[in-house]
Amino acid sequence: xxxxxxxxxxxxxAETDAPTRDVAxxxxxxxxxxxxxxxxxxxxxxxxxxxEQESSTGIGKGIAIPHATVSEGLDSTVMAVAxxxxxxxxxxxxxxxxxxxxxxLSPEGMADGHLRMLARVARICSRDAILxxxxxxxxxxxxxxxxxxxxxxCVG
Amino acid sequence: xxLIVLVIKQAKFLDEILTGFVDIGIRGATVVxxxxxxxxxxxxxxxxxxxxxxxxxxDFDTHMVFSVADREQVEKAMALVKEVCGDCDEDGIGVxxxxxxxxxxPIKG
Numbered sequence: 001x002x003x004x005x006x007x008x009x010x011x012x013x014a015e016t017d018a019p020t021r022d023v024a025x026x027x028x029x030x031x032x033x034x035x036x037x038x039x040x041x042x043x044x045x046x047x048x049x050x051x052e053q054e055s056s057t058g059i060g061k062g063i064a065i066p067h068a069t070v071s072e073g074l075d076s077t078v079m080a081v082a083x084x085x086x087x088x089x090x091x092x093x094x095x096x097x098x099x100x101x102x103x104x105l106s107p108e109g110m111a112d113g114h115l116r117m118l119a120r121v122a123r124i125c126s127r128d129a130i131l132x133x134x135x136x137x138x139x140x141x142x143x144x145x146x147x148x149x150x151x152x153x154c155v156g
Numbered sequence: 157x158x159l160i161v162l163v164i165k166q167a168k169f170l171d172e173i174l175t176g177f178v179d180i181g182i183r184g185a186t187v188v189x190x191x192x193x194x195x196x197x198x199x200x201x202x203x204x205x206x207x208x209x210x211x212x213x214x215d216f217d218t219h220m221v222f223s224v225a226d227r228e229q230v231e232k233a234m235a236l237v238k239e240v241c242g243d244c245d246e247d248g249i250g251v252x253x254x255x256x257x258x259x260x261x262p263i264k265g
Binding site: 001112115116118119120122123126154155156 | 172175176177178179180181183232235236239
């Protein structure tokens with residue numbers, strides 16, 4: 001599933017100085033609310049954190065992919081991407097602090113697309129050379145371009 | 157529709173390939189654990205026990221993946237497997253082939 005159409009419209013935040021996981025996630029959701037006025041930030045954050053309690057979406061290598069399905073206010077899947085100036089604790093599987101967060105929100109009833117997007121992001125981020133290019137991006141445009149280039153390099 | 161049969165060693169490849177299957181829209185697959193011929197021969201047939209070094213891939217268990225997919229997904233699946241395993245120069249990583257599906261009936265509870 002190509003990420004390109006979603007990345008084009010994604011909220012991108014480069015080098016944020018958010019000090020904790022929850023602060024970073026809330027900030028990303030608030031930025032998303034600017035695009036989706038009906039998005040209930042605290043409600044979605046709660047759903048994301050419940051998911052994190054089940055098992056962390058910190059998949060290792062400094063990456064986290066928090067995600068949730070949203071019952072109201074969303075017509076299609078949206079993404080927000082943030083890189084962190086200082087890595088933050090995300091209870092990741094490899095215990096490594098996180099410096100790249102890719103948030104995915106989908107409307108309820110779109111499980112297939114949600115899973116495919118999760119898989120796509122996980123695939124892209126699992127490739128060290130591609131991940132290095134993403135991590136090197138210093139501003140929003142460079143980050144968006146790095147994800148678009150990464151998407152082009154992966155089969156699918 | 158075609159039945160994809162993938163025989164793959166090394167869990168790291170299996171995880172990446174299955175993640176890729178989700179990405180390309182293959183919604184289900186069955187994974188069965190197994191042992192390769194070389195593993196069986198070298199452990200069960202005494203005459204082959206000393207030939208371990210000549211039989212590739214003996215250190216890894218074998219996984220078989222079965223999935224039914226349409227032609228477009230099969231093409232993507234083959235490209236995906238090449239993408240994941242293609243730059244690995246080890247022998248005996250696995251094999252992928254497809255068979256035509258005569259009839260297909262999803263069973264829903």
